[in-house]
Amino acid sequence: AQTVTQSQPEMSVQEAETVTLSCTYDTSESDYYLFWYKQPPSRQMILVIRQEAYKQQNATENRFSVNFQKAAKSFSLKISDSQLGDAAMYFCCVGSGTYKYIFGTGTRLKVLA
Amino acid sequence: EAQVTQNPRYLITVTGKKLTVTCSQNMNHEYMSWYRQDPGLGLRQIYYSMNVEVTDKGDVPEGYKVSRKEKRNFPLILESPSPNQTSLYFCASSSLGVAYNEQFFGPGTRLTVL
Numbered sequence: 001a002q003t004v005t006q007s008q009p010e011m012s013v014q015e016a017e018t019v020t021l022s023c024t025y026d027t028s029e030s031d032y033y034l035f036w037y038k039q040p041p042s043r044q045m046i047l048v049i050r051q052e053a054y055k056q057q058n059a060t061e062n063r064f065s066v067n068f069q070k071a072a073k074s075f076s077l078k079i080s081d082s083q084l085g086d087a088a089m090y091f092c093c094v095g096s097g098t099y100k101y102i103f104g105t106g107t108r109l110k111v112l113a
Numbered sequence: 114e115a116q117v118t119q120n121p122r123y124l125i126t127v128t129g130k131k132l133t134v135t136c137s138q139n140m141n142h143e144y145m146s147w148y149r150q151d152p153g154l155g156l157r158q159i160y161y162s163m164n165v166e167v168t169d170k171g172d173v174p175e176g177y178k179v180s181r182k183e184k185r186n187f188p189l190i191l192e193s194p195s196p197n198q199t200s201l202y203f204c205a206s207s208s209l210g211v212a213y214n215e216q217f218f219g220p221g222t223r224l225t226v227l
Contacts, residue, residue: 033213045218091155095213099144099163100171103156
């Protein structure tokens with residue numbers, strides 16, 4: 001069975017600082033994809049970043065980057081130059097097999113002005 | 114505008130009264146999926162569909178039914194709702210290819226079963 005673990009229920013960061021959200025996963029599949037989704041107070045789910053497991057290079061999207069450690073099954077999200085609009089729930093997600101997706105329990109990020 | 118729509122957005126009902134939550138997408142996506150979101154549990158996949166007339170169970174299918182008769186629609190049916198199905202429900206869609214593409218989510222349906 002696949003599992004996704006987000007061990008930090010809540011985190012805080014000062015505006016303009018950097019924060020890292022952790023995610024570990026377990027899957028028996030050899031081919032899988034990893035995602036970070038953001039859920040602001042509006043409840044809308046928004047894709048932040050996507051990583052193919054077969055790629056060694058870490059994905060980046062502007063201020064968002066990942067640290068993908070395949071052997072350790074770790075997929076952390078780094079947010080640089082944090083902004084007030086980054087405050088949200090962040091969900092780590094693994095997609096594999098016949099298009100089944102497993103989400104973590106989420107990390108609530110607070111950004112302090 | 115490319116979007117996934119869900120109706121209703123809010124619903125309060127009573128135990129045992131059949132209900133349907135509709136989901137529609139206008140992006141010609143093959144893949145559609147239903148999730149429920151509960152505090153402390155994240156999102157859990159209920160059912161998914163890779164094409165018309167092709168559906169499969171996710172992790173928490175008990176108490177739910179789905180159908181995919183048209184590519185754009187993927188309704189979620191609760192034939193006899195119970196209080197433990199009180200939750201926030203999301204529909205999502207994506208294109209299918211050699212890679213797992215981004216899922217586009219609907220705005221969510223807040224369901225309360227009394």
